[in-house]
Amino acid sequence: MSKVAYPRPAGPPAGRGPGRGTTSRKAGGATREPGPYPLTGRWPLVGRDAEMARFAEVLADRWSRGFVVCGPPGVGKSRLVEECLAAAVAEGYETVRATTSEAASTVPFGAVAHLLPPDVHPANPVTGFVSVSRALAGTRDRLVVLVDDLNLLDQASVVLMRQLMDVGLIFVIGAIRSGGPATETIRWDDGVHRADLAELGGEAVEDLLRAVLGGPVGRRTLHELSGLSGGNALYLRELVLGALRSGALASDGTLWELTAGQVAPASWEHAGGRGQATPASWEHAGGTGQAMPASWEHAGEAWPVTPRLSELVGARLAAAGDAARPLLEALALCGTLGPLDLAAAPQTLIDLEQAGLIRASGEGRRVSLTLAHPLYGTVLRARTPLIRRRATLLRQAERIEACGARRAGDARRVAAWRLAATGTAGTDLLLRAAEECCRAGDHAEALALLAEVPAAEHTNAFRLLYGEALLESGRRDEAEAALAGLCGGATEGERRIALRLRARNLFRAGTRTEEALGLNDEALTGAPQGAGRDLLLADRASILTMSGRPAEAVALLDALPPEAPRDGDVTGWLWAATAKATGLALTGRTREAWTLAETVSATETASPGETAERARRTRARHPAAAAVTPLIPLALAAAEDGRLAEARAIAARGTASLGAGPLADLGERIGTGTAMWAAVVRARVEWLAGRVAGARRWYAEAAALARTRGHVRPMRLVLSGLCASAAVLGDTEAAQAALDELGAYPATPLFAGEDLLGEAWLAAARGRLAEARGILTGAAAAAREAGRPDGEALLLTDVARLGGARQVAGRLAELAAAGEGGLTAARARLAAALAANDPERLAEVAGTLGDIGADLLAAEAATTAAAAWRRDGSPRQAAAAAARAAELLARCEGAGTPLLATGHETVPLTARERDIALLAAGGTPSKDIARTLVLSVRTVDNHLQKIYTKLGVTTRRDLAHALEGRRAQRASAPQEVRRGTCPDGGAVRRGAQRGN
Structure with missing residues (x-):
């Protein structure tokens, strides 16, 4: 991640957190008091570490004369040169500013008049040079001069500053717009160094928003902001400030997200596709009479555009002139078009491309044109008159229909344009468009299109599409009604599709597993061999796995070929193989899971040839999910095999599809279910690796996705992980909120035991270690009964970490002997070393755990070893x-964690003393400690006296300091995470900040 420079306070004022103008939900659904947003002041500098390092080198070089930053408007040139000036001040240089402007550029010495001695005459630059040189002759070092907009310097100032640079009296820090007029001040020789700035990348945008908002931003929202701003820092700032003021951007206590109802369908493109708006004048003549669905809002219009942003973009567009305006409006309304669609003169297109207003790309012989920046479309659409807008949309729709509308996506585009222009579209067109939307995962858009089909034309094809879109949108009851109501005369294929969708729908409800299996049985009866049957088997295996019966799922798919069939559609095999690989990973058959998942992934991303053609057909049906789903069992298998660094990298590839990254072009098309499971697996891997803040962030992401589409089954696991990570980070308030929400969801057998992890760690965070160990012991027994050796090993390891190593070391050794994974073996060695309290063994296992990437476990082992050696x-x-x-x-x-807190004791405490010490250090009175541990108050007080003697303290406050130990060792951890403060030192709401 890029470093963040904080030259001035940028976060919320002390003691307050994000929230002004809206309320935000914590994990449990409670609202928090509003707090001030960072609406004013300078934002931190992010993603410019390389430029700042280079500036430091240039400034230290006596032969250097200047450092000039070049880049397009809004990229952050002025912000960077300001930071360079601050760095020069910090090094002890004397600094001044030369103020440039359009008006001053016509006045001799207009930019530097306030810096000149009074005897300098504007008509005589030579006199000015002599006077200024004499004034600077006695200075200790070169004068550093900041000149923003170098191209606006008047000629006299240019001559004077160039002379002063040449003799080494001044060092110029400047900024100039790329492609703009040059200035004589800049001679690109060895003395003047140039830094070319590009727009911020996705990672830098994420860092910047996290620093400003005091917490991480959800991947969906981050993807929207990165895409809409184009990485332009100025545009990004205005979009965020507008969304904060309007309440469109809010936090749930961990993640900042675009609020419900503000998000466009994932693939909405312009008037009927990705990222653009339907006109506000949508009319439904001839439709169902329903209002335009709110979900058809454009992502650009969902983000409120501030007047300043509109003016900035409008000024940029004004350069096109009136003649090119219709062409730009067509691209704004219709999205990607070809030169023939625009019927424009070639020179006009060349001029617009050279001006940076449109972008041309080629694929084979086809040339596609788009607006150069998404915000251009936002502003153009807002300024296009209604009648001209309708005429443009109809003209483009008729042009595509005249050519046969045969390209992928044509039906969606034409349907959206016709609805936006006239409020009407033919039923066949609407059904084809809705089917394209469903195949791309844009179910919100599919529902909006299907809402326009008259009730008299609700055929079985309509009901299947409508039911699928409702199902994927989380509207389970409506989906069941639509799918169960197939008309008489339905074909066998239609009936099987309906049964498959109904089974999936019932299973997602969380409590109707047997009914779902019954429907799946009915669909399988008489189903012919082929991809359709394989898909039904894959569904059944998934239901069994999620129901806590992964071994049955694996047995069901035992006859599955180890590789994809050479002939026919491989879609069914891919889904079935992925389901089998997941079951293998969850039952401890790590190596088999890895091999099969690798085969699935290789099939989807095959090299040219016959397999590549099958992969191409698969991607056409499931373009994103087929790429992401194999990564889930791969990450699980790598983690259990003790390759946590590799598992983290694989999991990161899976979640990259939720925002910027290698799969960014897929957007949200992988579907909420697949996206949610990718986030769950990444969170779990981060937890196993000891990256607790990362685990919290991804559990929160998974929870948001699950709530969005009504996915009930994973919620206990997700909220338990969210609770545990918040507790380990010290945010017991947020942990309790997650635990409260968890109780509203039914238990899921697959996660038997792990859904109690959060409750146990919250008890531990409050000093109730005996209670935590009891919860974890019962949870491990449940995991064992469910046939989940990986879950049992995880839970038993935590028992050992909380003081019960002797109790669980034997069972962990049995699991290690029976399993294949290196992680369980390392856990068993940790428990044995803790039980023996042997520093040499603890140091050795710390090395092993560190090598496999289990950093927190390794740190605990090393800390305990250090304490044991000190005592010896x-x-x-x-x-x-x-x-x-x-x-x-x-x-x-x-x-x-408790091991980190108590690992610094100079004299060992017994398990009972450790429990009492942690409770007392947390401020629990003796009578409450006695009630918790089922002891008398006198016994508690006697133990406390022994503890005080062993630790050399006399009060509970001193005890808390003693147990805190050397937490300062974490000095290299992010300051805002360690101290619960903003980057500038102001305290913020821990619930949001701890998620960093």
Whole structure:
């Protein structure tokens, strides 16, 4: 991740958090008090580390004369040169500013008049040079001069500054727009260094928004902001400020997201596709009479455009002139078009491309034209008169229909344009368009199109499409009604599709598993061999796996070929193989899972040849999900095999499709279900690796996706993980909120035991270790009964970490002997070392855990080893182990656990004393400790006296400090995570900040 420079306060004022103008939901649904947004002030500098490092080198070089930043408007040139000036001040240089403007550019010395001695005459630059040189002769070092907009310098100032640079009296920091007029001040020689700025990338945008908002931004929202702003820092700022003022951007306590009802369908393109708006004048003549669905809002219009942003973009568009205006409006309304669609003169297109207003791309012999920036379309649509807008849309629709509308996506585009222009479209066109939307995963758009089909024409084809779109939108009851109401005369194929969708719908409800299996049985009865039957088997395996019966799922698919069939459609095999690989991973058959998942992934991304053709057909049906789903079992298998770094990389590829990254072109088309599971797996892998803040962030992402589409089954696991990660980060308020919400969801057998992880860690965070161990022991038994060795090993390891190592070491050793994964073996060794309290074994297992990427477990082992060596009088070994622990803990993002707190004791505490010490340090009175641990108050007080003696303290406050130990070892962790503060030191609401 890029570093963030904080030259001035940029976050919310002390003691307040994000929230002005709206309320935000915590994990449990409670609202938080509003707080001020960062609506004013300078934002932090992000993503410019390389440029700042280069500036420092140039400034230190006595032969350098200047540092000039070049880039397009709004990219952050002025912000960077301001930061360079601040860096020069910090180095002890004297600095001044030369103020440029259009008006001053016609006045001799207009930019530098305030810097000149009074005897300098504007008509005599030579006199000016002599006077200024004499004035600067006694300075200790070169004068650093900041000149923003170098091209606006008047000629006299240019001559004077060039002379002063040549003799080494001044060092110029300047900015100039790429493609703009040059200035004589810049001579690109060895003395003047140039830095070319590009727009911010997705990672830098994420860093910037997290720094400004005090918490992470959801992938969907980040994807929208990155795409709409184009990485332009100025545009991004205005979009965010407008959304904050209007309440369109809000936080749930962990993630900032575009609020419900503001998001466009994922594939909406212009008037009927990705990222553009339907005109507000949508009319429904001839339709169902329903209002235009809110979900057909354009992403650009969903983000409120501030007047300043509209003026900035409008000024840029004004350069096109009136003659090119219709062409730009057509691109704004219709999206990607070809030169023939626009009927424009070639020179006009060349001029617009050279001006940076349109972009041309070629694929084979076809040339496609789009607007150069998404915001151009937003402003143009707002300014296009209604009648001209309708005429443009109809003209383009008729042009495509005249050519046969045979290209992928043509039906969607034509239907949307006709509806936007006239409010009417033919039923056949609407059905074809809705089918294209469903295949692309844009179910909100499909519903909007199907709403225009008259009731008299609701055929079985309509009901299947409508039911699928309702199902994927989380409207389960409506979906069941639509799918169960097929008309008489339905074909066998239509009946099987309806049964398959109904089974999936009932299963997602969370409590109707047997009914779902019954419908799946009915669909399988008499189903011929082929992709359709394989899809039904894949569905059945998924239902069995999610119902806590992964072994049955694997057995069901035992006859599945190890590789895709050479002939026919491979779609069914891909889904069935993915389901089998997932079941294998969850039952501990790690190597088999990895091999099969690798085969699936290789089939989807095959090299040229016959397999590539099958992969192409598969992607045509499931263009994104087929690429992402194999990554889920791959990540699970790699994690259990003890390759956590590789597992994290695989999981990151899966979640890249939710925002910027290698799969960014897929957007949200992978479907909410696949996206949610990709986020769940990434969160789990981050937790296993000890990256607790990352785990929290991805559990929150998964929860948001699950709520969006009504996915009930994973919610207990997701909220439990959210609770656990918040508790380990010290945010017990947010952890409790997640735990409260968790109780509203039914138990899922697949995650038996792991859904109690959050409750256990919250108890541990509050010092109730005995209670936490009891919860985890029962949870491990449930995981064992469900046939989940990986879950049982995870839970038993946490028992060991909370003081129960002797209790679980034997069982962990059995699991390690029976399993294939390196992670369980390392866990077993950790439990055995903790049980023996052997520093050498603890140091050895810390090395093993660090090698496989389990950083938090390794840090705990090293910390405990250091404490044991100190008690044994071995300071050298203790220091080495403590240094290793600090190195590991720096990667754990602010995590705090009992082992880290008590690992620094100079005298060992018993398990009972440790429980009492942690409760007392947390402020729990003796009578409440006694009630919690089922002891008498006198016994508690006696134990406390022994604890005070062992630790050399006399009060509970001193006890808390003693147990806090060396948490300062985490000095390299992000400051806002460690201290719960904004980058400038102001305290913020922990619930949002801890998610960083």
